[in-house]
Amino acid sequence: MSAPTLYGLLLTGGRSTRMKRDKARLEYAGKPQLDRAMELIAPLVTHAFVSVRAEQCDDPQRTAYETIADLRSDLGPLGGIQAAFHAYPSNAWLVLACDLPFLDAATVRHLIERRAVARLATAYRSAANGLPEPLCAIYEPSSRASLEEWIAQGLNCPRKWMSRGDVELLDLPNARALDNVNTANEYLAASATIGTIATGGAAGAGPLRRVSVRYFALLREQAGRGSEDLQTAARTPQELYEQLQRDRGLQLAPQFLRVAINDEFGDWQQPLAEGDTVAFLPPVAGG
């Protein structure tokens, strides 16, 4: 039998409850993950879609692509897969989560090349625990009935479905490829690895963290305050200072300043952590 045509489905309907920000919009190397993932899968499938919740149907970032809206909002990722099969029942679906910034084309190609058409699905085993990874997987049209049955039983965990179903499981060629990003700290680490160019002042450029800033001498006068607490997307003191130059009218050029973090000299490129106290020190003049 000939293999059913493979379509792509990027799941972006997650609620990002731990990240508290839309994971599809998080930027890596200056580009939203939504766009990175669509660029990755588009050449590998016949047609690629963005899976959305009903209320995301007019989000311009998502509607830049063809979308498929969930039929039900209470099924999590299975709701996206269900809606995809509802729209195109005779095709197979390459399903990807949108919180996999390390996923590379080689890993997706490997999955496609080893696709077991006669089975319900083809997926990778987690490098961490050996369990199936349902959100970087190919679902054959033959899986639809089994998935609907699973949903009808009130179940919605695709990993458990895979563990019990007739699923081809592969070892990951790249152990990191499916590392996902759920929290602000994970995003911080991932974006540092991948090299985001997001800057502190750019809205939506990264997760926000709360920092305290202390001002001294001329900077205190320019800022009009000795200290303040603020939420910032800045990842480093350098990005924070750039933001404050704009927002507080700080006039001193950074090359003349030193940075202190938590009452100790620090580095302009040192990653900022939630709760840090940052001070920008003008040239000193004791004695």
Next chain:
Amino acid sequence: MNRFTLLETPLEPARLLDTLRHPSCGGYATFEGAVRNHNEGRAVLRLEYEAFVPLALREGERILAEARSQFGLERAACAHRVGVLEIGDLAVWVGVGAAHRGEAFDACRYIIDRIKHSVPIWKKEYYPEGDSGWVNCEQCAAAPGSHQHAKR
């Protein structure tokens, strides 16, 4: 023993020197920095010192500890004023006790130089014309074009 302090009250050199006394010291050297009535060609009326206290204390202690080990000192101390100071007021006092005069002189010079260079303390000068300026800061504006680093 090292001690770096920031004081809002006038420095008392005799009392500070007494804290250095030790039987193994054959030489004491002290430096007193005072507020002078002019700077860089302008008359100065008074100064105001500001410190980033926790980091200034930490950095000051580090400098004293470095000097102690580098020069084999028995004792090293420094007291620095914060707040408004009038002409003639002592702004900083450095004192060391060593076995011999050579290390004492060298260490005293080393400490005051390092303190002026890296302890987060700033001073603002008030001028007879009514204006004022932060020493070493005023030429550091992020203006377009070339930057002239402030003199230290």
